[in-house]
Amino acid sequence: MPVPSELLRGVAEVEATPRGLRPHRLPTWVREQFPDGQLLAMESQPSGVRIVFRTAASTLELVTHPTRVAYLGADRPRGRIDVYADGALAARDTLTGGDRIDVDLTGGQSACHPGQVHTTTVSGLPAGHHRIEIWLPHNESIELVDLRADAAIEPDDAALPLWVHHGSSISHGSNALAPSEIWPAVAARRAGVELRNLGLGGSAFVDPFLARVIRDAPADYISVKLGINVVNLDGMRLRTFVPAVHGFLDTIRDGHPDVPLLLISPLFCGIHEDTPGPGAFDPESIGTDQVRFVATGTPGDVALGRLTLQVIRRELRSLADRRAADKNLHYLDGTALYGPTDATDLPLPDGLHPSAEAHQRIGTRFAEYAFTGTGPFTRTATPATAT
Incomplete structure (x- = not known):
């Protein structure tokens, strides 16, 4: 049928x-x-x-x-x-x-x-x-x-809490072994929640239309992981990035004023920690067993507002602090999910995306942080209607 x-x-x-x-x-x-x-x-x-x-x-x-x-x-x-x-x-x-x-x-x-x-x-x-x-x-x-x-x-009529997540290719699942082993799926299965994954490879640019999609979507929990694609594209400067994130969160809040909302900064990525984009394929790796990515900006060149991952983490934390009146807004430093030590233990195979093993680690850590103890997604939810 x-x-x-x-x-x-x-x-x-x-x-x-x-x-x-x-x-x-x-x-x-x-x-x-x-x-x-x-x-x-x-x-x-x-x-x-x-x-x-x-x-x-x-x-x-x-x-x-x-x-x-x-x-x-x-x-x-x-x-x-x-x-x-x-x-x-x-x-x-x-x-x-x-x-x-x-x-x-x-x-x-x-x-x-x-x-x-x-x-x-x-x-x-x-x-x-x-x-x-x-x-x-x-x-x-x-x-x-x-x-x-x-x-x-x-x-199946079972109603589970609905988690809506937006992010980049890492949230989309690049380098994961299988669809149920991308890190958001690992976290959702461990937590027993319904996942709507808006991880979109190469497309997490703080786009207003994505904020409207999330605003209009049923959701019991919402998370947004922002920053790495903005650096990859060299798509914004500091002056435009921060207000764009404020507007993104404001739009989500128009539809979900009280839903727990988690803002996540980028995971560790050595090529972009101190070096702006744009990112590019390493031409020497094309035709080999593993294509790799490189950052083509100038290391440390942030005086004119160019963005690196370290700058973005600093600014997102500051932004969350300035929105402290929103008691249901939470901030998570992405390096708590995958940091410098993890990059030594489980290196990024292409210099940008986590390995299959790292997806498991990230998903497990996220579930333990967000869905257990006093985590931001532990509030008892009346399940939204999943789509």
């Missing part, structure tokens, strides 16, 4: 295609208002999106048609689909087939190569009704073609 849209969690909306349904993490009005190629590519990758239902089936099949970007000279692993039954991993399936868009990093040319659908099969589920969660790939766009089972599929 076609995948019922009401079974999808973590989406803004779905688009009907000739094959089936394509999940979107941003609404149509954003995609029409600002049809930036990078943003459109990232929001169509269903990071954090799940198909959730209950069934007594012993065998399930999900038919999908993926679309991936392949950078010539930079080998990237295929996306995966994770299937959980009652919270336990039942299957992890690596995608095959689908459409491939080849991009030449040296010249920017691209070419599309069409492919076939992919079928994910889960068999041998034990007898009884089970809550099934199918985590869609975080790093490939996908169309949902068909969902098959040898027993009836029913919506």
Whole structure:
């Protein structure tokens, strides 16, 4: 049967295609208002999106048609689909087939190569009704073609607190092993909450439209991790960055005046700690087993308001202090999740994004900080309506 849209969690909306349904993490009005190629590519990758239902089936099949970007000279692993039954991993399936868009990093040319659908099969589920969660790939766009089972599929009506998170490619899941192992998913699964992931690779620029999306979204907890993409792009100066963050938070508060709101500064990233952007691919790494990123700014060049990660952390902490009247606003230094010691222990493979092991560490630390003890997300919530 076609995948019922009401079974999808973590989406803004779905688009009907000739094959089936394509999940979107941003609404149509954003995609029409600002049809930036990078943003459109990232929001169509269903990071954090799940198909959730209950069934007594012993065998399930999900038919999908993926679309991936392949950078010539930079080998990237295929996306995966994770299937959980009652919270336990039942299957992890690596995608095959689908459409491939080849991009030449040296010249920017691209070419599309069409492919076939992919079928994910889960068999041998034990007898009884089970809550099934199918985590869609975080790093490939996908169309949902068909969902098959040898027993009836029913919506899952369990209401869990809803956590909305916005961030950069690290929150999107770059270098994570699988969709349920991106750090926000690790944290959400440990905390027992619903995740709506607005981590958007290369697209966390304190954009006003993202603040409006969060403002209008159901949410019991909200977190925003800002700064690294602004430095990567060399997109702002200090004078414009600070007011933009104030405006971003103000817009969120227009829709969620009392919801716990956590402002997170960037994780440790050695290339940008003291060196402004823009960031770029290291040309010497193209064609090797691991493409790397470099900062092309001048180290220490902040006198004219250029931004580094250390400057951004200082300013975000100061900004949070000046908003102390908002008792539900909290600040977290990102180096508490991944700091200089972690960079020695679990280095950034490409100089910018954490490894799969580091995603696990970051997600575990976030869950322990935010969702336990006196953490900002420990307030008893009346679950919002998840989408």
